[in-house]
Amino acid sequence: MANHQGLSRRAVLGAAALAPAAAWAEESWPSRPIRMVLPYSAGGATDVIGRLIADRMSQRLPQRVVLENRTGAGGSIGASFVAKSAGDGHTLLFHNIGHAVTRAIYPTLDYDPAKDLTAVTIVAESPMVLLVPPGSPYRTLADLVAAAKAAPGRLTYGSTGGGGALQLVSLLFLRAAGVEMQEVPYRGGAPAALDLANGSLTMLYDAGLTGFALAMGERARALAISGPARSPVMPEVPTMAELGYPDATFMVWQAILAPATTPAPVQARIQQEVAAVLAEPAVRQRLAELGAERVVGNTPTEAQAFVIEEMTRWEAILRNAGARGG
Structure with missing residues (x-):
């Protein structure tokens, strides 16, 4: 009995000691420059959005937020670095939807994306646009689906592979429509768009901003948008759901993540x-210009629940598709 009381007393004292430590961690953050790792190369949409957030945070905080590109293996190299870093809020990860598929694409990871990292907040979501060449015989999505069903595996679509957004949204559409197409790999969306414009590809999904620019410049024809609502940029383009494929609804998201050992008060401070x-009008306007249709900024609990749900969804899709990283 005495031993039990002693254990209880030590547990209470331990909890009491932890509370001031957590409060101190929150109050002292940031005590030095913050490293925000971006696991992709410079110049892409995720990189541009990440730099925007880092720059604005640097102006608000007493310490700078420095964006660092650590590329390779579909984003897993940069993510692994952050997962193994100290959970003190000074090393963060700026990732996108690729985080949700890493386990399915690279089954021999040296970290667990669901357990070793935690989402602090979702930043924004953007739709994709389904495009065909300007001279394509397919003027509607129904035309494209009918042609794909008539010639399984003959039509082509552009993809960056490795669980990237172009591959994910394409697989989602193919599954929803019940058709097969041949995947043509590219190192980036730009060369894929060039091949689409000259008619070398049957179909390509592109990010909302650049996809609409291609369509408005008559270098492609937009058949559908992957978001849940029509875009004010080209309101005449219907959604996948309107065309009978609600399961092909897709939004690219970006998130800020931290090592799972990061104390909850520090996570909450970062999210705030x-x-x-994200509440700044200039930031919201710039995000809209970059194709973001929904600015989020939710809590760590909400963000992590969303990411785990996305992992479950995409791992099932990719497992059925037999997708693997290079």
Whole structure:
């Protein structure tokens, strides 16, 4: 009995000691420059959005937020670095939907994306646009689906592979429509768009901003948008759901993540700072220009629940498709 009481007393004292430590961690953050790792190369949409957030946070905080590109293996190299870093809020990860598929694409990871990293907040979501060449005989999505069913595996679509957005949204559409197409790999969306414009590809999904630009410049024809609602940029383009494929609804998202050992008060403080940045009118306008149709900034609990749900969804899709990383 005495031993039990002693254990209980030590547990209470331990909890009491942890509370001031957590409060100190929150109050002292940031005590040095913050490294925000971006696991992709510079110049892409995720990189541009990440730099926007880092720059604005640097202006709000007493320490700078430095964006660092650590590329390779579909984003897993940069993510692994952050997962193994100290959970003190000074090393963060700026990732996108690729985080949700890493386990399915690279089954021999040296970290667990679901357990070793935690989402602090979702930043924004953007739709994709389904495009065909400007001279394509397919003027509607129904035309494209009918042609694909008539010639299984003969039509082509552009993809960056490795669980990237172009591959994910294409697989989602093919599954929803019940058709097969041949995947043509590219190192980036730009060369794929060039091949689409000259008629070398049957179909390509592109990010909302650049996809609409291609269509408005008559270098492609937009058949559908993957978002849940029509875009004000080209309101005449219907959604996948309107055309009978609600299961092909897809939004690319970006998120800020931290090592799972990061104390909850520090996570909450980071989320509050990001939410304040996202509330700035100039930031919201710039995100809209970059194709973001929904600015989020939710809590760590909400963000992590969303990411786990996305992992479950995409791992099932990719497992059925037999997708693997290079």
